[in-house]
Amino acid sequence: MSDPLATSDVAHWVDPASVFAALFAGEPHAFWLDAGPDAAEGWSYMGAGVPDDAAHVRATVCADGLREHTAGPFGGGWIGWAGYDEAAARAGAPSSHDDDGVPHERWLRVSRFVAFDHSTMRAHAYAPTGEAASLADAVASASAPAPFGPTAVIAPARARHAPDQYAALIERCRDAIREGDAYQLCLTTRFEVEASVDPLEVYGRLRAATPAHHGGFVRSGDVALLSASPERFLHVEPGPDGSGTVRTRPIKGTRPRGTDAATDAALAAELRASEKERAENVMIVDLMRNDLSRVCLDGTVTVDALLEVESYPAVHQLVSTVSGRLAPGTTFDRLLEATFPAGSMTGAPKLSAMTILHDLEGAPRGVFSGCFGWVGDDGALDLAMVIRSIVVAPHLAYVGAGGGITWRSDAAAEVAEVGIKARGPLAALGAALPPGW
Numbered sequence: 001m002s003d004p005l006a007t008s009d010v011a012h013w014v015d016p017a018s019v020f021a022a023l024f025a026g027e028p029h030a031f032w033l034d035a036g037p038d039a040a041e042g043w044s045y046m047g048a049g050v051p052d053d054a055a056h057v058r059a060t061v062c063a064d065g066l067r068e069h070t071a072g073p074f075g076g077g078w079i080g081w082a083g084y085d086e087a088a089a090r091a092g093a094p095s096s097h098d099d100d101g102v103p104h105e106r107w108l109r110v111s112r113f114v115a116f117d118h119s120t121m122r123a124h125a126y127a128p129t130g131e132a133a134s135l136a137d138a139v140a141s142a143s144a145p146a147p148f149g150p151t152a153v154i155a156p157a158r159a160r161h162a163p164d165q166y167a168a169l170i171e172r173c174r175d176a177i178r179e180g181d182a183y184q185l186c187l188t189t190r191f192e193v194e195a196s197v198d199p200l201e202v203y204g205r206l207r208a209a210t211p212a213h214h215g216g217f218v219r220s221g222d223v224a225l226l227s228a229s230p231e232r233f234l235h236v237e238p239g240p241d242g243s244g245t246v247r248t249r250p251i252k253g254t255r256p257r258g259t260d261a262a263t264d265a266a267l268a269a270e271l272r273a274s275e276k277e278r279a280e281n282v283m284i285v286d287l288m289r290n291d292l293s294r295v296c297l298d299g300t301v302t303v304d305a306l307l308e309v310e311s312y313p314a315v316h317q318l319v320s321t322v323s324g325r326l327a328p329g330t331t332f333d334r335l336l337e338a339t340f341p342a343g344s345m346t347g348a349p350k351l352s353a354m355t356i357l358h359d360l361e362g363a364p365r366g367v368f369s370g371c372f373g374w375v376g377d378d379g380a381l382d383l384a385m386v387i388r389s390i391v392v393a394p395h396l397a398y399v400g401a402g403g404g405i406t407w408r409s410d411a412a413a414e415v416a417e418v419g420i421k422a423r424g425p426l427a428a429l430g431a432a433l434p435p436g437w
Contacts, residue, residue, distance in 0.1 A: 047113025188402030253318025296324030368400025
């Protein structure tokens, strides 16, 4: 662990986008965990770091006691991502591996950063002792960046599966469910664009068009993850009794936003009432209850919220919340072993679902379906799912999308849902969905 960072308050509020453009956009390893362009609550974090060995962050003991006071939930540690495929293999499922040059797992040891508290409109600079005040002054004097230009069409997207192929895979999912091999399967596909893109410009368009409470930009060298994720995977914080409390908020169930208020409200009501979507969500809630019980104290795992509709610029989502009190001494590695890959991206039962999906999808998922966010030195953490996201490598960018398949799934509706989810990230790249999607 590095020495703790010193902190200094910023004199006045400055737009986070301006600060990132002025101070961190040129850093080779930079991050921006983004609560959104018009956020009125939550925290945003941005800064720079250096790549670190994943074993260091995984050895961190999750928060199980009172921690030193910091200005915000994150006071120093790591920012990064972990992908799907190696996690699936670790869980005992067969898996493929990408050859696109993007590391499966990448964690940056944070060397300096700025924390923005959107509820109080205050910002705090963190840097090595003797440097925090100068960083705070630089934040306060940051000027607005040039506006992002119009999106140029760079190349048509190439789909891993044509719509009719994906529909056929849905029927094979239903066959597996009929045979009793799974209750639900999260079938995914990928859309690729062969082009060199500026990750920060693309992220600017993504956050403007589809803002989310867990947006993110993480660049390390010539690879980057850009996300407008609406799904919080794991959140660990010290509990009221000194133990660590872990929460997960799985999303299952999607409807598009309506073109007018009446249509929009009807779509939200349809989602809330859908027997298929409700069953799909409850299956994953049960799976996550089981996963958390492996690392939580007996009798502490509870469902805090069930089947709530949350609305975002492009979609309505059906969301539930499960929590528990972590057993003392639980490491981040042990928490991931119990819960990752997330059930919302696999299906149930988890191992059987991952095994079936490996055969059906026929290709790796890469960073998509993984998680990203921060892990603090004190063991607190906040990770989101890598969905509604873009992964950028030299000369290539890809967008993953999928949906939960149950026995009552309609293939045409599921194909349409994939298109709804992929459209926003692809538009930020300047690409359109292939015909039929």
